[in-house]
Amino acid sequence: MSATLVHGQGTRVGFYATTCPRAESIVSSTVATQFRANPAIAPALLRMHFHDCFVRGCDASVLIDDSNTEKTAPPNLGLRGYEVIDDAKTQLEAACPGIVSCADILALAARDSVVLLAYSIFVHTGGRSWLVPTGRRDGRVSLSSETTDLPGFRESIDSQKQKFSAKGLNTQDLVVLVGGHTIGTTACQFFSYRLYNFNGTASSDPSINASFLPQLQALCPQNGDGTKRVAFDTGSENRFDASFFANLRNGRGILESDQKLWTDASTRAIVQRFLGITGLAAFNVEFGRSMVKMSNTGVKTGTDGEIRKICSAVNS
Template sequence: MSKPVLVGLALGLIFMSSFTGQCYGQLEVGFYKGKCGGKDVEAIVGSVIATKIKDDPTIVAALLRLQFHDCFVRGCDASILLDGSNSEKTAPINLHLRGFDIIDAAKAAVEAVCPGVVSCADIIVMATRDSVAKSKGVRYDVQTGRRDGFISLAQNTVDIPTPNISVSDSIKAFDKKGLGFVDMVYLLGAHTVGVAHCSTFIDRLYNFKNTGKPDPSMNDELLTKLRSTCPQNATVDNIANLDQNPRTSIIVDNSYYYQILKHRGVLQIDQELVYDLRTVLVVLGATLELDFNIRFPHAMVNLGKVQVLTGTEGEIRKSCPAVNNPTAMAI
């Protein structure tokens, strides 16, 4: 089957799978309009992000990952921000998360002009959106109106897919959150920015699936490069760019999909997307810039709808690392 035909099929699947219409409580675009006097809280968050990203362009990857790890555990309720001896922050899969200070800074800026109104959960979503836009990605509208949760437990992070998960198991994990396989492929497209630690893919370099050999699907040039970065018996957990195109590794674009089609995916789940008929069709569609610029924001919006708390179900935290009433917090 020719690539144009595959791309056509991919686009058909995308349009059938992406507009299924999902109920998301009381969220709405512009939820805070008129709730903070004449203050535009989204602009305030955007100003904080604009300042931070000038100093550190890598925060886009940090915030994308932060939102994903928050929404995949009990939904988008800012539970990832809570401190505690057994909170989500302490789970092994979250130990390399960054961006907490950025969310705190945005929260403080909003609280200074509009105290007790804007949730930390909404600030995560707004800040992530703004970092994408500042990294040459498409700016998209986000629904707001989430409330913050009270519970943060390390053991709940088992819902977060690991880098070596199979495509089928990954599809099941996303399905549990109300996200289809099309959303999954585009959310994995966030790997167009950011890095991975050697420990998350070193088995692919030396002992793939206990064969004593590297993953045969990996590009030979990439294998040599990554082995140099990640020696077999290294005592330091080095990092490698997820997007192996050095010109675009801090830009939110569709380069990731070209890389995995060339067998230059760093993580196992990324590379295996091209070997599953369901996902490779979406990957091929995503190589079209217009398609990516529409579907990636759509997937991010869908992620932000997962198991949200609205109305009286949660609270508006005064400080993102702690609930207002400590006796209500389970950590």
């Protein structure tokens, strides 16, 4: 398996080598078991890690159950996969009590999810992977009001850039990480406005390919079920590859914020880098690098934070 190595800030690859040697294998086997029962868990875990890191940094604050926590905010109501993290945590507490943070479990599970769905042009090396620096500690604060840091589905490129920049991520990281939409689905309610009365025009979003529009309208009829799920990456939603970028070029992006990566000149050039076979190889490498950068956003290390006993609640 090919791997991308990037060092973190205050974290390091192999942090649990002596204190909990089986930490990473326990997480990966848990994700694999859950994936076999429900493959949709893979994109869900990747999304959850992203949503965690963009609010208070990668400190597992998104996992906390209580009133007015991040979990209860509108952008996070559709998050799934908490049971996978809880399952891994239960096993790790049995093997190495009080050692492995929920934040690290989530970072590892996101990587393992991508590996399970990865498509590699390198036949003998398996799917794309990357080495995850660990050593994060868990946060004690989770506030629904802070989820405004998350990019929205109608967000302009300039606004997306500002939100990524605030996390130490540049424009290339923005394009690469949004490329995670090569797997997973979204609900009709987040894009159907593009299909019928875009910006009050009584017409569709002109950036949607005319031949693709009827397909989307059939999937999401006007006044239909807004919760119905539709793949981000038409034709390849269960494979982590670079076809998402080709779909943007062809006017087949689902979310308005995604399609803007092509219609905005400042990000189009980066999207173009990831087209074709050479683009897939570049995307494979850059995705691992950008994930490591993101996963070291605002991390708590050393004596900061805590190691939660259960991931859904701070220690008493």
